[in-house]
Amino acid sequence: MVPISYYLILSGILFACGVTGFLIKRNIISIFMSIELMLNGVNLSFVAFAAQWHALSGQVFVFFVMVVAAAEAAVGLAIIISVYRTRETLNVDQVDLLKL
Amino acid sequence: MLHLILFLVFGAVCVAGAVNLLAQRHPINGALSLVAVMGSLAVEYLLLGAEFVAAVQVIVYAGAIMVLFVFVIMLLNAGVEERTKGSRVALLFGVPGMLLGSVLIGWVLLGHGAETVPVGALPGAPKVIAWLLFHDFLLPFEVTSILVLIAIMGAVVLASHPDTEQGKKES
Numbered sequence: 001m002v003p004i005s006y007y008l009i010l011s012g013i014l015f016a017c018g019v020t021g022f023l024i025k026r027n028i029i030s031i032f033m034s035i036e037l038m039l040n041g042v043n044l045s046f047v048a049f050a051a052q053w054h055a056l057s058g059q060v061f062v063f064f065v066m067v068v069a070a071a072e073a074a075v076g077l078a079i080i081i082s083v084y085r086t087r088e089t090l091n092v093d094q095v096d097l098l099k100l
Numbered sequence: 101m102l103h104l105i106l107f108l109v110f111g112a113v114c115v116a117g118a119v120n121l122l123a124q125r126h127p128i129n130g131a132l133s134l135v136a137v138m139g140s141l142a143v144e145y146l147l148l149g150a151e152f153v154a155a156v157q158v159i160v161y162a163g164a165i166m167v168l169f170v171f172v173i174m175l176l177n178a179g180v181e182e183r184t185k186g187s188r189v190a191l192l193f194g195v196p197g198m199l200l201g202s203v204l205i206g207w208v209l210l211g212h213g214a215e216t217v218p219v220g221a222l223p224g225a226p227k228v229i230a231w232l233l234f235h236d237f238l239l240p241f242e243v244t245s246i247l248v249l250i251a252i253m254g255a256v257v258l259a260s261h262p263d264t265e266q267g268k269k270e271s
Contacts, residue, residue, distance in 0.1 A: 002107045002147065010111045010144070014137070017118035029127045029173055033134050036165065037118055040141055043157075051148040051223070059153050059224050060232050066160050067244045071251030073165045077172045078258035084176050085261075 007048035014041030028083070028090045032076055039069050102208070103147055109204065110140040110147075116193070131169045138162040150224035 014037055021034030043062045050058025080090070087095055117137035121130045138161045145154035233241055 002103050021122050047148050047150045059150050062153050074251050074255040078255040081259045
């Protein structure tokens with residue numbers, strides 16, 4: 001069997017990549033994908049601990065994370081579309097005003 | 101031993117996809133590398149015995165959510181910074197990766213790996229998960245269904261074209 005620490009290391013790497021992308025990316029869609037990467041890293045640690053402790057509640061929580069991620073993706077992409085429609089740009093540095 | 105090899109191979113794919121997401125300037129390349137990350141994460145879930153989570157990961161994440169992303173990227177024509185190094189990188193890593201994968205699959209199919217496991221024998225079987233979801237976690241489950249309904253309505257309202265509403269009011 002693979003030790004659980006390996007899974008946690010992989011999960012940490014994915015989460016760190018997500019945080020880095022969130023910080024260095026300037027395209028709003030890339031930032032959004034970095035958030036999805038962070039959610040996936042957390043999901044991996046949930047499943048790893050569920051396998052470690054033989055508690056299936058961890059897997060059930062992964063479902064809830066996925067549902068929230070799907071809802072977040074739908075609303076977030078709708079917001080991105082409406083931002084692009086009003087400002088004609090996807091660069092977050094140029095989206096700095098609440099009201100046009 | 102086979103578990104460790106599979107973990108290392110697909111973990112490497114995961115990390116490579118995540119780093120590629122950071123390196124690519126074009127969002128569509130990032131989206132496709134994110135699909136690779138999610139697909140290999142599904143294999144990691146299978147290695148942990150969570151077969152239903154793995155299936156849902158492929159269907160919901162790699163299927164629905166990423167298709168939504170690719171759809172929006174193409175709809176907004178978001179190709180601002182274009183570089184064509186990606187194709188060379190794909191050639192450099194894709195061909196050895198495909199060869200490695202096919203060798204691995206052949207090695208498993210030829211019977212050198214562990215014994216196969218029937219569907220439903222792993223601890224994360226759909227039946228057990230369904231029991232938990234519809235008994236212990238029934239209230240959160242229903243609350244998330246309301247959340248999804250609200251999200252659908254919010255997405256429709258946010259993404260609807262404002263000109264059509266104005267045109268209706270003016271006319």
